[in-house]
Amino acid sequence: MSEKYFQEDGRCTTNLTKHNVYSKSRNYFKIDEQKIKNVSIDYLYKNYEKFLNIGSNFTLEHFKSEIIEIKEKLTNNKDYKNILNGISIPFILPKKDENDIGENLEKIYLPALKKSYSNSFSNYQFINHCKDDLKNNIKLCENTRNEKIIEKLKSENVVGILFPCLTEFSYPAAIETINNLPSDFLLAGAYEVMASVIGYPGLLKKDDGYSPLLWFSSICNSENPKVSYHIEPYGYNLTFNKRPHLNLAAEYWWHSLVVVK
Numbered sequence: 001m002s003e004k005y006f007q008e009d010g011r012c013t014t015n016l017t018k019h020n021v022y023s024k025s026r027n028y029f030k031i032d033e034q035k036i037k038n039v040s041i042d043y044l045y046k047n048y049e050k051f052l053n054i055g056s057n058f059t060l061e062h063f064k065s066e067i068i069e070i071k072e073k074l075t076n077n078k079d080y081k082n083i084l085n086g087i088s089i090p091f092i093l094p095k096k097d098e099n100d101i102g103e104n105l106e107k108i109y110l111p112a113l114k115k116s117y118s119n120s121f122s123n124y125q126f127i128n129h130c131k132d133d134l135k136n137n138i139k140l141c142e143n144t145r146n147e148k149i150i151e152k153l154k155s156e157n158v159v160g161i162l163f164p165c166l167t168e169f170s171y172p173a174a175i176e177t178i179n180n181l182p183s184d185f186l187l188a189g190a191y192e193v194m195a196s197v198i199g200y201p202g203l204l205k206k207d208d209g210y211s212p213l214l215w216f217s218s219i220c221n222s223e224n225p226k227v228s229y230h231i232e233p234y235g236y237n238l239t240f241n242k243r244p245h246l247n248l249a250a251e252y253w254w255h256s257l258v259v260v261k
Contacts (some may be wrong), residue, residue, distance in 0.1 A: 004079045005181060010086020012165045012257065014173075016180040020249040022168035029212040029252040031087050031164065035202065041067060041090055044199040048092045051112040051119075051198050055094065058157050063092060066159040066261040073184075074259065080184070083257075086165050089196040089203065093158040099150065101190055101219060102134030105229075109194040110240065113201075113231075117238055120201040129241040130229065138229070139222045141171075143179055144187040146218035149260060153191075160260035162188055162196040164214060170249040171228070174217050178257070188256035189218035190229060197231060197238070204233045210252065215245070217255040 006012055014023045045060045067090045074080045098104055110128055117126035140146055152158050166174045178187040193214050197203050204211040213232035221227040221242065229242045232252075245253070 002078045003082065006080070006082035006086075006165065008082055008085060010083050010163070010165055011167055012169075012177060014169075017169070017173040017176040019173035019176055020170035020247065021173040022249055022251060025168055026251065029210050029254075030206075031203065031211060032206055033087055036087055036089065036200065039200050044090055045092075047116055047199045047201070048195070051116045052092065052094050052108070052195065054092050054157055058092065063090070063159060067161065070159075070161055070259055070261055083163055083165060086163060089162045089200055091160055091162055091192060091195040091199055093149070093153060093160075093191050093195055095155065095157050096153050099154075100135055101140070102136060102138040105138070105190055105194070106134050109191065109198070113194055113198050113238075116198045117201045121205070121236065124236045124238075126238045127234075127240070129239055132242075137222050138190070138219050140189070141175065141218055141220050141225065143175055144189070144218035145178060145183070146186055146189045148186060149189070149191070149258075152260070158260055160192065160258045162192050162256050162258050164212075164254050164256040166217070166255035166257065167212070168249055168251050168253065169255050170247055170253075171215070171217070171245050171255075172247050173249065174255040181257075184259055185257045186260065187218045188216070188258045190216040192258045193231065193256060201238075204231070204238060205236065206233070212252045212254040215253060215255050
């Protein structure tokens, strides 16, 4: 089986970048793959329908058919198919008229995740630790390909799959890697990561061991590009925050790829 782009376990290969990355992982920080495999697409759809306002005309059947099409495309390419051996979360992003990423996070995605998390885990909280005004303070990083999603959202809902497979990569390593991958792969941003956790609020919840932090890899602070945003667990709570990444890699810092319809 080809490991040109993805290892047998689904992790993206580390030989596509010269920047900071852990070439061999201890797998100390992990997401519970078995739980994710047991999550149905019906469950994900119900959460998107309930919390993300995807529109009454966007049906479960439509969602399923587009996810099947994406998976078939990946399966039928020997250089791509290993990515499906790792963690994957189908998502829906609602069409939006407002282009400001920070404003959409504040008005749409953060409230939706708070409701979704509370609905699934009534004894725990989703906490926003970032007290700054996000409007006009977030921009796309260059060379992430995520502008394709931003453009498409102006006219329609976007369906895709999130693959948190750039595990233990630095920001520069993630961006260099995406530019050495085929054009089918995009670097995930705020919308895709947030939507995936809205669909499956238990993504980073683990009863034993440690879960990673998920970067919003294609975005950064408008004033300081070495500061970006992320979600991470804190005990059984889930948190949103920003921090400087200083172009470093860490075992618990994960980036994600997305493939969209």
